[in-house]
Amino acid sequence: MKHLISTRDLTSDKAVAILDTAHDMVDVRSRDVKKLPTLRGKTVANVFFEDSTRTRLSFEAAALALSADVTTFTAQGSSVSKGESLKDTLQTLEAMGADFIVLRHSHSGVAATVVNNGWVDAHIINAGDGTHEHPTQALLDAFTMRSRLRGETARGMDLSGIAVAIVGDILHSRVARSNALLLRTLGASVTLAAPQTLLPREIGGWGATVVSTLDEAIETRPDVVMTLRVQKERMSSGFFPSESEFSALWGMNDSRLSRLPSTSIVMHPGPMNRGLEISGSVADSAQSTVTEQVANGVAIRMAVLYTLMGDSR
Amino acid sequence: MMRIVLTKPDIDRALKRIAHEIVESQRGRFGLVFLGIPTRGVHLARRLARLVADIEPQEVQVGTLDVTMYRDDLAHQSTRATVATDIPAAGIDGTTVILVDDVLFSGRTVRAALDAITALGRPDVVRFAVLVDRGHRELPIRADFVGKNLPTSTSERVNVSIAEVDDRDEVSIA
Numbered sequence: 001m002k003h004l005i006s007t008r009d010l011t012s013d014k015a016v017a018i019l020d021t022a023h024d025m026v027d028v029r030s031r032d033v034k035k036l037p038t039l040r041g042k043t044v045a046n047v048f049f050e051d052s053t054r055t056r057l058s059f060e061a062a063a064l065a066l067s068a069d070v071t072t073f074t075a076q077g078s079s080v081s082k083g084e085s086l087k088d089t090l091q092t093l094e095a096m097g098a099d100f101i102v103l104r105h106s107h108s109g110v111a112a113t114v115v116n117n118g119w120v121d122a123h124i125i126n127a128g129d130g131t132h133e134h135p136t137q138a139l140l141d142a143f144t145m146r147s148r149l150r151g152e153t154a155r156g157m158d159l160s161g162i163a164v165a166i167v168g169d170i171l172h173s174r175v176a177r178s179n180a181l182l183l184r185t186l187g188a189s190v191t192l193a194a195p196q197t198l199l200p201r202e203i204g205g206w207g208a209t210v211v212s213t214l215d216e217a218i219e220t221r222p223d224v225v226m227t228l229r230v231q232k233e234r235m236s237s238g239f240f241p242s243e244s245e246f247s248a249l250w251g252m253n254d255s256r257l258s259r260l261p262s263t264s265i266v267m268h269p270g271p272m273n274r275g276l277e278i279s280g281s282v283a284d285s286a287q288s289t290v291t292e293q294v295a296n297g298v299a300i301r302m303a304v305l306y307t308l309m310g311d312s313r
Numbered sequence: 314m315m316r317i318v319l320t321k322p323d324i325d326r327a328l329k330r331i332a333h334e335i336v337e338s339q340r341g342r343f344g345l346v347f348l349g350i351p352t353r354g355v356h357l358a359r360r361l362a363r364l365v366a367d368i369e370p371q372e373v374q375v376g377t378l379d380v381t382m383y384r385d386d387l388a389h390q391s392t393r394a395t396v397a398t399d400i401p402a403a404g405i406d407g408t409t410v411i412l413v414d415d416v417l418f419s420g421r422t423v424r425a426a427l428d429a430i431t432a433l434g435r436p437d438v439v440r441f442a443v444l445v446d447r448g449h450r451e452l453p454i455r456a457d458f459v460g461k462n463l464p465t466s467t468s469e470r471v472n473v474s475i476a477e478v479d480d481r482d483e484v485s486i487a
Contacts, residue, residue, distance in 0.1 A: 017394055024379065024395045033432040036382040066382075155397065306382065310392040 002311045003124040004304055005111045007135045007182040014307075015186055016158055019143050021303035022296070023155050028065070029299060038306055039068035045098035047090065048127070049075040049105040054270055054294055055127050055137070059102045062301035071098065086110065087119050094120045100305060101125070108132035108174075123308045131172050131234065137269055138178035140300040142186055144289050145224055147296070148265050160187030164224040165217040166208075168250050168277045171198040171239070172231040175269045179226065180206040193217040195250065197239045214250050218259050225260065226267040227252045227278045243276055253279040257287065265289050319461060319484035321476075324444070327460035328357070331442055332364035334458050335411060338440070343371045346405055346436070348378040350414040350426060351396040356477040357444060358413035374401040378412070378433075383425035398429070405434040411458075415473040417443040420454035445484055447471050 001009065010018075028036060044063035046056055056072065063070045073093060075081075080089065090101060100123045103111050108130030115124050128134040146154045149162060164183055170176045170192055177200075183190050190208040192199070193216065203210065211217050217225070230246065240246045247253075252266055260266075266278070266288050274280045283290055319327070339345065345365065349358030355377050362373045379396040387393075412426055423441060430439060442458035447465045465471060465486060474483045 021395050024397055027398060028382075031433065035432070037428065038382045038387060306387075306395075307392050310387060310390055 002308060003111075003115050003126075004135050004308060005115060005124065005126045006133050007138050007178045007185070010135075010182065010185060012158055012185050012187070015139065015142070015182060016156065018139060018300070018303045018307055019146060020155055021306060022139075022143050022299040023147075025065075025299035025302040026296070028302075029295075035065055035067055036302075037067050039063065039066040039309065042099040042309070043069045043071060043097045044100040044102060044305065045093045045096075045122075046070065046072040046102045046127075047093065047104070048073065049080070049086075049103075049110075050128065052104055052128070054297065055104065055134075058294070058297040059125075059127065059136075059301050061298045062305060063100075065298065065302055066305055068100075068305070071096070086114070087117075090114060090120050094122050098122050100308070102127045104128045106130055125304060125308070128174055130174065131177075132174050133178045134174040135178050135182070136297070136301055136304055137175050138182040139304065140293060140297045141175075141179055141226065141267060141269070142182055143296050143300055144267065144293050145188075145265070148289060148292075149223055149263070158186040159183060162188040162224065163191070163220065163222040164188050164226060165191045165193055165214075165220070165222040166226045166228065167193045167214050167217065167252065168228040169198050169230045169239075170194045170203075170228065171200050172234040173228045176226075176228055177206070180208050184208070191217050191220060191222065193250070195240055195246075214252070214256065218256050221261055221264070223261075223264050224267060225252060225264065226269075229269065229271060230273055230276055247276050247279075251275075251277055251279060252282050254281055257282050257285065260287075262287075267293060269293065315485050315487045317483060317485045318463060319445075321482040324460070324482045324484070327444065328360055329364055331458040331460060332361055332368055335361070335365055335440075335442070336368050338457075339409065342409065344408045344437075345371070345411060346374045346376060346401060346408045347411045347413055348376045348400070348405075348426075348430070350378055350380060350412065350422060352478060353473055353475045354414040356475050357415060357442075358411070359477075361411070361413060361442060374403075374408075376400040378426055378429055380422060380425040380429045383428045385421060385425070398433075400433055405430070405436045408436050409438045409440070410436040412439060412441045413443070414441075415444050415475070416471055417441075417446045417454075417456050417459075418449055418471075420450045420452040423454050424452055444473060445471060 104127040111126035347358040349355030377399040440457040444460040
């Protein structure tokens with residue numbers, strides 16, 4: 001595997017291997033010397049055409065932990081405002097020595113377009129393309145579930161038997177799509193709970209059960225409730241009547257948390273709208289994995305960079 | 314043509330001799346940590362640790378040292394799976410580390426292992442024990458304790474079988 005564009009590219013064995021490598025990378029992160037020499041002499045270019053805090057910093061931390069050099073490109077303040085095309089921008093970065101290009105773009109399918117047209121030789125990692133996919137987020141979420149729910153015995157295991165409810169703005173969420181596909185590959189069962197207006201049409205191909213309220217999903221006592229950010233920046237019209245109605249029907253709050261088994265976890269990919277899709281007290285509870293997800297993100301991205309480096313095809 | 318060069322009794326005797334040599338080289342100092350290089354080195358490390366503790370009763374630690382991410386050939390090979398590194402909770406600072414592997418060939422694995430150890434701490438001494446030294450070094454590295462020196466040609470394959478992994482103890486050349 002030379003590129004990581006979609007969670008569809010991952011077989012169960014491949015995904016478990018990445019999670020296992022990440023497991024070892026978590027150990028490395030807890031040592032006195034937190035660096036490995038693995039990518040010494042390689043350059044990782046973070047190319048962000050869309051805003052990001054944690055994904056960009058996480059890839060940066062992962063690349064540095066593997067001793068790579070890192071260059072960061074953000075569209076703001078670049079020659080993109082002068083009309084430079086994506087192709088020219090990427091080829092410029094490659095000419096400066098980029099071996100890996102971590103690409104975030106607001107249009108769906110951009111990462112696949114770059115690979116399919118062969119514009120560059122570098123390894124391409126999709127760090128989020130529009131409302132399409134965000135594979136490293138899905139991997140770090142799967143890793144977080146496996147670590148929390150399987151504990152010491154996690155290594156080598158997939159997610160069979162684990163029930164996951166994904167809740168909220170699924171329409172605009174690349175995190176939801178990547179997660180639903182990967183979770184199915186890893187053997188978990190997925191329930192989607194969202195207002196009709198925030199469900200994508202092609203949901204039939206995800207192999208998930210759809211329910212019409214969060215309470216209905218809670219009644220199935222899932223092992224994981226994954227809340228999603230309501231993506232106001234991608235909403236031009238009213239997808240739901242009001243924020244208070246959304247949080248009343250679809251928000252994860254204390255009363256809903258109390259109806260879940262005490263071993264269940266609540267996830268959120270961040271950034272959170274506290275009080276909208278997740279209440280502050282749930283986000284800060286012991287069952288929340290929000291900060292753990294961020295820490296695991298670095299380990300997963302180290303594992304992905306390592307997995308891709310050996311494959312030139 | 315496959316040729317058996319070490320049988321189970323040969324391996325037992327070689328490990329026992331190495332254990333005695335390790336005890337001798339320690340001259341009564343304790344604080345031994347056996348770090349095995351996966352897969353078979355880990356099991357050989359456990360056996361050596363047991364043998365050493367039998368000869369001179371003492372607390373010996375055993376661990377696993379994964380060197381995958383420290384290799385110098387990663388960009389030229391398809392991805393190798395990593396293995397969990399497991400070192401004693403007290404760390405390896407100030408200890409005598411005995412690195413253990415099944416075969417010594419180019420010396421590149423040992424080089425990677427020395428880097429991996431440096432990232433984990435600062436032992437007083439690092440020594441290297443190996444069941445078979447087959448020659449053809451590509452780096453200035455040698456073993457301190459050798460079970461058997463085995464002259465080979467580069468086209469030959471040395472197969473080490475260890476009961477814990479392969480159901481029997483045997484070293485063969487093919």
